Amino acid sequence: MPVPKKRTSKSKRDMRRSHHAVSRTFAVVCAGCGEAKLRHRACTECGEYRGRKVLEVSDDL
Numbered sequence: 001m002p003v004p005k006k007r008t009s010k011s012k013r014d015m016r017r018s019h020h021a022v023s024r025t026f027a028v029v030c031a032g033c034g035e036a037k038l039r040h041r042a043c044t045e046c047g048e049y050r051g052r053k054v055l056e057v058s059d060d061l
Contacts (some may be wrong), residue, residue, distance in 0.1 A: 027036040033046040042048065047055030 026039060028039050029035070030037045030043040030046065030048065031051065032043060032048040035043060035045040037043045037045075042054050044055075045057065047053055047057040049055075
């Protein structure tokens with residue numbers, strides 16, 4: 001079974017792992033109601049997406 005001839009340095013190891021970081025989720029302001037929402041998703045408060053009503057949102061609490 002093949003075995004590495006040299007030890008992988010900390011620099012090489014960390015460069016390989018540079019793409020493993022967790023990215024932040026960005027929120028935008030809904031144009032309909034002004035609440036924060038995730039991009040490319042319907043607003044959970046008013047149910048609008050790109051200016052159209054796509055979800056029925058109930059006001060039950």
